[in-house]
Amino acid sequence: MNRILLVILIGVILFFSYGIYSNLNKKSIKSKRVVCQQQTVTFESIYDKTNIAKVQKLFTSKNYIIKSNIIYSVFMPTVLKNNLNANLADDILKRNIPITDIIKTDEKLVIDYYIYENDKDDNKKKNPKAKLYAGYLLFEFKLNEKIVYKIQTDYMKQDGSDIENRIECVVKSFLSI
Numbered sequence: 427m428n429r430i431l432l433v434i435l436i437g438v439i440l441f442f443s444y445g446i447y448s449n450l451n452k453k454s455i456k457s458k459r460v461v462c463q464q465q466t467v468t469f470e471s472i473y474d475k476t477n478i479a480k481v482q483k484l485f486t487s488k489n490y491i492i493k494s495n496i497i498y499s500v501f502m503p504t505v506l507k508n509n510l511n512a513n514l515a516d517d518i519l520k521r522n523i524p525i526t527d528i529i530k531t532d533e534k535l536v537i538d539y540y541i542y543e544n545d546k547d548d549n550k551k552k553n554p555k556a557k558l559y560a561g562y563l564l565f566e567f568k569l570n571e572k573i574v575y576k577i578q579t580d581y582m583k584q585d586g587s588d589i590e591n592r593i594e595c596v597v598k599s600f601l602s603i
Contacts, residue, residue: 460602462595466559466580470599474574478603481567481574484535485600486526492516495540502547506561506586515541518590522597539565541581541589560584565596575600 458464472478484490494512498504519537543561551557559580567575577599581592 460595460599462591462598463579465595466582466592468577468579468595468599470575470577472575472603474569474572477569477574481535481569482601482603483529484531484533484569485537485567486524487529487531488523488525489529489531489533490535490537492519493536493538494519497540497542499543499545499547501545501549504543505584506541506543510541510586510589515589515593518593519597522590522594524597524601533569536568536571537565538568539563541586543586560586563589563592563596565600567600575603 458468459470463470494516496506496510496512496515498507519539541561541563544557544559545551546557560582562578562580564578565576566573577596579592579595581588
């Protein structure tokens with residue numbers, strides 16, 4: 427009888443120990459792989475690991491199409507509109523893409539992204555934390571209309587002066603997978 431109780435007790439202890447260990451070592455969606463991701467809130471997801479090397483090669487060999495948009499604030503006066511437009515943002519992105527070699531191919535990576543200016547006067551924002559950041563950038567890297575990699579990162583300066591730094595971080599994050 428004592429042995430059965432001892433085995434049950436050891437089993438319960440092992441069960442709880444494993445649960446605690448698993449919880450402590452669980453990777454969060456907010457975990458930071460690249461140092462620059464620690465500067466602001468950053469989320470990333472890899473949707474297709476098998477095509478990562480291929481899309482990175484397309485990226486660094488100028489085989490991409492950029493689709494961009496900027497969503498300016500509506501309820502509060504926009505500051506970003508005076509400092510940034512989609513063409514300027516595209517130029518910033520292109521400047522940060524390291525070109526390793528030029529390869530001619532019909533296959534193209536689609537970089538679909540938008541920059542969102544946080545509209546702090548929007549009545550739908552009830553959480554004070556939703557008003558802490560100036561806005562965010564959301565990038566999707568697509569191959570054959572399927573998302574391969576997606577990253578969202580906040581920018582903190584209302585005038586958008588840190589957006590170039592955040593785009594640089596997006597590029598580093600994408601290339602470091």
